Amino acid sequence: MGKLKIHPSLVTESAAKELTKLCPFGAIEYEEKENRLEINSACRMCRLCVKKGPAGVITYEEDQKTEEPGHALWRGVCVYVDHTGGEIHRVSYELLGKAKELAAVTGEPVYALLIGSGVTEAGRSLLRYGADRVYVYDREELSEFLVEPYAELFFRWIGEVHPSAVLVGATELGRALAPRVAARCKTGLTADCTALEMKENGELVQIRPAFGGNIMAQIVCPNRRPQFCTVRYKVFPEPTPGKEAVGELISLPVPEEALRSGVDVLSVTEKPKETDISEADVIVAVGRGAMSDAGLALAGELADALGGIVACTRPLAEGNRMDAKRQIGLSGRTVKPKFILCLGISGAVQFAAGMKGSDCIVAINKDKNAPIFDIAHFGIVGDVFEIVPLLLEKIREVRSHVS
Amino acid sequence: MKILVCIKQVPGSNNVEVDPVTGVLKRDGAASKMNPYDLYALELAVSLAERFGGTVETLTMGPPQAKAVIVESVCMGASRGTVLSDRKFAGADVLATSYTLSQGVRKLGDFDLIFCGKQTTDGDTAQVGAELAEALGIPNVTGVLSVEEIKDGEVFLTAALDNRVLTLKAKMPCLLSVGADINTPRLPSYRILREVKEEQVRFLSFEDFPDREEKHYGLNGSATQVERIFPPEKNTEKKTVEGGVEEMAEALFGLIQSRKLL
Numbered sequence: 001m002g003k004l005k006i007h008p009s010l011v012t013e014s015a016a017k018e019l020t021k022l023c024p025f026g027a028i029e030y031e032e033k034e035n036r037l038e039i040n041s042a043c044r045m046c047r048l049c050v051k052k053g054p055a056g057v058i059t060y061e062e063d064q065k066t067e068e069p070g071h072a073l074w075r076g077v078c079v080y081v082d083h084t085g086g087e088i089h090r091v092s093y094e095l096l097g098k099a100k101e102l103a104a105v106t107g108e109p110v111y112a113l114l115i116g117s118g119v120t121e122a123g124r125s126l127l128r129y130g131a132d133r134v135y136v137y138d139r140e141e142l143s144e145f146l147v148e149p150y151a152e153l154f155f156r157w158i159g160e161v162h163p164s165a166v167l168v169g170a171t172e173l174g175r176a177l178a179p180r181v182a183a184r185c186k187t188g189l190t191a192d193c194t195a196l197e198m199k200e201n202g203e204l205v206q207i208r209p210a211f212g213g214n215i216m217a218q219i220v221c222p223n224r225r226p227q228f229c230t231v232r233y234k235v236f237p238e239p240t241p242g243k244e245a246v247g248e249l250i251s252l253p254v255p256e257e258a259l260r261s262g263v264d265v266l267s268v269t270e271k272p273k274e275t276d277i278s279e280a281d282v283i284v285a286v287g288r289g290a291m292s293d294a295g296l297a298l299a300g301e302l303a304d305a306l307g308g309i310v311a312c313t314r315p316l317a318e319g320n321r322m323d324a325k326r327q328i329g330l331s332g333r334t335v336k337p338k339f340i341l342c343l344g345i346s347g348a349v350q351f352a353a354g355m356k357g358s359d360c361i362v363a364i365n366k367d368k369n370a371p372i373f374d375i376a377h378f379g380i381v382g383d384v385f386e387i388v389p390l391l392l393e394k395i396r397e398v399r400s401h402v403s
Numbered sequence: 404m405k406i407l408v409c410i411k412q413v414p415g416s417n418n419v420e421v422d423p424v425t426g427v428l429k430r431d432g433a434a435s436k437m438n439p440y441d442l443y444a445l446e447l448a449v450s451l452a453e454r455f456g457g458t459v460e461t462l463t464m465g466p467p468q469a470k471a472v473i474v475e476s477v478c479m480g481a482s483r484g485t486v487l488s489d490r491k492f493a494g495a496d497v498l499a500t501s502y503t504l505s506q507g508v509r510k511l512g513d514f515d516l517i518f519c520g521k522q523t524t525d526g527d528t529a530q531v532g533a534e535l536a537e538a539l540g541i542p543n544v545t546g547v548l549s550v551e552e553i554k555d556g557e558v559f560l561t562a563a564l565d566n567r568v569l570t571l572k573a574k575m576p577c578l579l580s581v582g583a584d585i586n587t588p589r590l591p592s593y594r595i596l597r598e599v600k601e602e603q604v605r606f607l608s609f610e611d612f613p614d615r616e617e618k619h620y621g622l623n624g625s626a627t628q629v630e631r632i633f634p635p636e637k638n639t640e641k642k643t644v645e646g647g648v649e650e651m652a653e654a655l656f657g658l659i660q661s662r663k664l665l
Contacts, residue, residue, distance in 0.1 A: 024495030027466065027493070038490070042466035046632070084565065112631045145564065148542060149531070161535035172565045176545040179497070179533035188626030189497055209527075210632065216630050224626045238615075262542030262574040266559075269568045280662060305665045318439065320550065325585060330527045339662055349635055350527070360662060362655065368645070374635070378658055379643040382651045390652035391659075398665060 004039055004050065005061050011037045015054040022053055023175040027216050051203055066071065071164070071202060073229075074225040077103040078111040078163035080154070082171050085143070086122045090238060091169035093129055095231060096197060097239030099167055105198040106401070108164065109133060113157055115150050116142035127245035134247065137159070139254040144268070145173055148261040150181040156186060163226050165204045167196075171232040182228040188221035190229040192330055204229070209330060209349040216349070232334040234278055234357065254365065275309055276333075282308025283337045285328055285355070288315045289344020289365060290384045296321070298388045299343055305395045311335065313351050329354040343384045347372025364388070404446045404457030404553070405516040409504060409535065410441040410476060410484075411523040412469040432487045437472040439608075440520030442588035444581040447550065448518045449480035449589070454555050457515075462507055464492060465498060473604045478591035481602070485511060489608040494622030497526075501534035501618055506612040508539060516558065517578040521546075532580035543578040544571060549583050 014028040016037050024048075027043035030036070035058070039049075049058045080320045092112075099110045110132040110154035116138065123136045137153045144348040154177065158166070168178040170192055182189035195207040198345040203220050204227040210217035221227040243369040246384050277283065284303040285297060297308070303310045310326065328335055329351040340355055342363040352375050355361070363376035380387065415434045448459045461476040461484035463469050473484035495503060508514065517539075519532035529545075536543030546563040553559070560571050563582060573579075605629045609620065617623060644654045659665060 026468075039603065040466040041488050041490055041492045042468075043490070043493035046629070056464045059561060065614075084567070087647055106591070118647050136416050144569075147544075165480075172546055172563065174562070175529055176533060179530040179542070180537045183498060183501060183529075183537035186498065186626070189528075189534075191497075191530055191629060206627075209635070210629070215632050218631045218633070220630050221627050223413065246404060262423040262577060264572045266570040266572055269572075271563075271566050271568060306659065320584075331522065331524070338663060339659075352635065360658075362658065364655075368643075371635075373641070373643060377641055378655075379641060380651050380655060381643065382648060386648045387652050387655065390648060391487075391655055394656045395659075398660075 010057045021371045033144045036192045066295045074162045076109040076164045081114040082167045082169045091233040094236040096165045098236045102198040127240040132247040134249045146261045147257040154181045155184045165227045175248040187224040193229045219344040234336040271380045277311045281338045283340045285311045285342045287313040287345030346370045405514045406459045406516045408448045408518045411438045412472045413438045438523045444520045446520040446586045476596045485605045491609045496625035496627045497530045499624035505538035515575045519580045536578040543657040545580040547579045
């Protein structure tokens with residue numbers, strides 16, 4: 001932690017202009033008349049001005065460390081177990097697998113935390129997935145998710161067990177719960193991590209796409225505990241359960257005062273079952289370069305031919321060309337199909353983060369410099385509207401021979 | 404009824420790249436705009452004020468230029484808005500951002516309802532709303548789809564949670580994070596734009612806040628640190644086909660057959 005310091009004696013017009021141009025966030029302002037350089041609140045502390053700017057004009061001043069973190073107190077990796085009425089969301093198994101890997105680096109335990117009503121049996125099943133201890137808050141009043149009581153119990157549990165890291169599945173429930181708990185702990189929270197690593201000193205390295213663009217950020221939470229993050233479904237592989245349960249299940253009492261809530265659930269309706277793109281094995285994804293009616297028709301035909309479904313990038317969902325639930329990417333869904341064909345998709349990190357785990361990535365794009373070709377296993381530099389009709393013809397031909 | 408909507412100015416385009424040689428971050432100079440998800444929150448707030456009576460104010464944190472989104476919000480029906488702007492707020496993560504906003508809210512006075520968009524298009528975390536509710540110590544609901552009724556200090560609403568739709572009752576004051584596409588945001592009125600007065604846009608800085616402990620703001624108040632930024636890994640085992648259309652279609656067809664997709 002620290003701050004940027006401007007050294008006015010070194011500020012010249014040319015240095016100032018160079019710095020203003022260098023800052024990617026437009027945070028450096030120059031007042032020509034008074035020869036005054038200022039950094040405004042758009043600054044993201046990327047420190048490029050220090051590293052790449054004219055020497056010495058802006059420097060980074062490290063603060064004296066004031067807080068003694070006392071990290072030794074905090075041990076273990078916890079997974080918050082997401083469920084609906086006791087049915088565990090698969091992301092929780094994936095996270096348990098990852099937690100075991102992370103905890104092995106420092107030789108610390110893996111915890112699972114389960115909050116709900118009638119969930120104790122479900123909790124027992126987690127012992128086969130590598131949890132050393134499964135903690136359960138089971139009480140009738142917890143049958144519906146309410147953020148205040150769930151956050152309160154989660155917070156109390158953290159206060160007792162002191163886990164060093166907490167992983168939460170980035171379901172809508174997880175995204176609602178994690179920030180309330182992290183804020184109450186006054187600790188950091190990194191959303192939608194795409195990779196996690198444990199350093200030997202117990203620091204959790206959290207990697208995610210950042211600044212909404214083609215950039216990955218490596219994030220740490222050096223001075224506070226626990227280290228909190230959320231991870232999407234299908235980012236990590238699901239582990240195979242062990243034959244026998246190891247570890248123990250611990251039921252915790254739910255105090256009356258923890259149940260207070262300013263929100264009440266009056267009724268619940270299940271959404272009609274929709275095609276879930278995260279479950280599909282074959283996906284034809286459409287981007288800006290193929291979003292015309294003709295492009296969508298081609299994609300639909302191809303998806304039908306391959307037994308897959310059509311999905312899209314953000315511009316299509318935002319422009320109402322396709323349902324938002326079909327959107328792949330950070331602001332949409334994460335998919336991990338066996339085969340994904342990207343039509344006219346440039347491949348921004350925002351999108352790539354949502355499909356990089358796919359087994360076979362094929363891209364067709366006219367622009368040979370499109371970033372999609374950096375992640376595609378098989379890239380075709382060409383026109384979707386020429387290639388796909390030919391491909392469909394070939395498929396039809398083969399089909400007619402077979403039948 | 405007093406309603407507050409939190410909004411953010413985001414880059415007009417997300418084309419950011421790291422120069423692989425120099426490591427310098429390049430962002431193209433496209434204009435900035437109001438975070439698209441905030442438009443739904445603002446529309447819901449303004450329509451509720453019209454339906455149940457009340458006023459709508461907006462709040463943002465950012466550089467002085469963020470004034471533009473406050474002006475835009477006034478053109479969409481807010482009575483006025485505030486920019487929280489100070490160099491001390493720079494480098495804020497989710498924790499420090501939500502804390503700074505909470506101080507702004509405390510300074511502005513009491514609100515019955517606070518609205519936030521689902522997430523921003525530049526940060527994409529969808530966490531600031533819930534953390535702001537926590538910092539203010541008020542209930543919150545995420546994924547709000549509609550507000551049906553407001554009476555006797557309570558708001559009746561529907562919200563989406565994974566595969567379910569919940570009908571909820573929340574005590575006010577509370578914070579509601581609004582889902583995307585739940586309404587059609589009105590266009591900013593150019594008639595209002597011509598009449599926007601200086602006093603409708605207010606600036607507050609660190610010095611105005613109830614809590615003047617520097618360690619709670621900006622980079623110093625942030626729990627997380629960006630250790631490094633880097634371009635995404637490139638796939639090394641890739642195969643690229645260029646050439647005639649027929650050739651390319653044939654190659655793709657071969658791949659599809661080898662994958663047993665037919």
